[in-house]
Amino acid sequence: MTTLPARVHVFGDDIDTDVITPGRFLGSTDPAVLAKACFAGLTDDFAARVSLGDLVFAGENFGCGSSREHAPIAIKAVGIGCVVARSFARLFFRNAINVGLPVIECAAAVDAARDGDEASVDLARGTIDVAGKRFGFLPLEPGVLAILQAGGLMPLLRARGATPTTMGIG
């Protein structure tokens, strides 16, 4: 699973779920509505700046705060192909996988990238190409990759009728 070269949008540390999807947008679960609200805690025009497949690069503790699944849904719906961060908040990481948004921890790639750079990510091989260099990360477990490839946990279950012990996760 590889993302084509795409534009990098850079964010800092502790980007929380109130900034990604403020409370007032949570009355809807419609991805099209949430896409427009993406990062509305910081700016009104993020959606306008994103092309399908673009990447978010961020600092520490990305997605901290609430359990709202609306946050990774909004990021996926606005067209982001993958989030690369120095580290993720636990709940956001799990939710992102479950909705089919790839999330990768790779501090070296984040440190090297600047806003507007072009980058591409190979999830299966565990490489990120950015700023003229290739960075490695520990590839995601097969069970997690399967969830991402299916587009999320529930689509995978529908397709396979799996239980946790047969997912290859535990």
Place this chain on the structure above:
Amino acid sequence: MARAPQAGAAPADGGATMAEHIIARAAGRSRVIPGEIVTVRVDLAVLNDLSGPLAIKRLAEAGHHAVFEPDRIAFFAGRHMPFRDEALAAQVAALRDFCAAQRIRHCYADGEGMDHALLPEYGLLRPGDLVCDGDSHACTAGAVGALAVPMGSTDMAYILATGETWLKVPTTIRIVYEGTAGRYVTSKDLALATMARLGTDGARYRAIEFHGPALAALSVDERFTIANMAIEMGAKTALMVPDHAVLSYLAARGVDAAGGVAAILPDADAGYERSLAIDVATLRPLVARPHSPADVVPAAEIRSARVTQVNIGSCTNGRMVDLRQAAAALRGRRVARGVRLMVTPATDIVWRQAMAEGVLAVLAEAGATINPPGCGACAGWHMGVLGPEDVCVATHNRNFRGRMGHRDARIYLASPYVAAAAAVAGELVDPAAVFG
């Protein structure tokens, strides 16, 4: 970062922490070690007005039409009542219909209030329970020794269908509160002091066990405040040993838990990732400055922060002890001009008790608006949303940018005493400066 499971690692020689005990039991294992990924049986699945609708949608998308065990599921759909708009009214109606169709008895959508305060009040938590909750402040349940893990709506849909989920066993950080707290230093200040030490990700992926004589000196209601803020430190869950006070609290609510405590006590040689001691005698009334719950300083050190709104309430500080503190401070005083003071009891039980005790009258006399029970303005949904020029002091748990409304609004987190002092003074001050 891929988190490679450590299956096949040798069993640890040392004893187990509370989290390891509880997860092992839920996984049907004698022992689990941090880093392992296990499948656990869920004792209680909890959803609310925000996470519930999406979970139900996901369940339907997966082609599932029945829940695993109706009596092990609880929906708290009345956290934001009266409804702000048609969308929420329709969503809550759909949740009620789902509960009726699935015969889920624990469906609370009649204005009872908010989930984390109601769960223990309704006797739905037992020490050693493994709870999965579609809300990040699930960790509040740790104050009565239940291990509650927050999950997103998709995970919760899976749990609704199967009653199981997978968990990575966390390491545990041990926090010990020592000493005796001074005047106006409350459990909220202990929580904020801990935030200052750990930061917003110091406990990322960990369980936090809270201990110490200063914790034991607090009432159970006050301990909920501390457990509640574990998520803000990045923690997966929070736990406290159920002592006599907790057992009495539970017994009064119909939960006979005495038999279940021994099995979940941390072993004397339990392996903690780290231990932190906090001497509460050194603490002063604190605030967390905009826009991070970890940017903590004494209230006395804030200069000229003119305040426009004060909110007393939430799953952190919306219980009787909190309202009594506010009333004791505000008796005979008036809210300053230019300040809106809102009091939001966490539950209808608190609301009615506060009324019976005369607490609501004292607050109203001082100029407070008394809100119906629930979350109030904490998440920016209704009843006190902030505009761009607002400066708010709130007894909440989060002050991220945009949390309560406009992204330029500024939110300070504080205890009921500090909030009450700000309401009277019109700016942030140490409570002693106002109340003596």
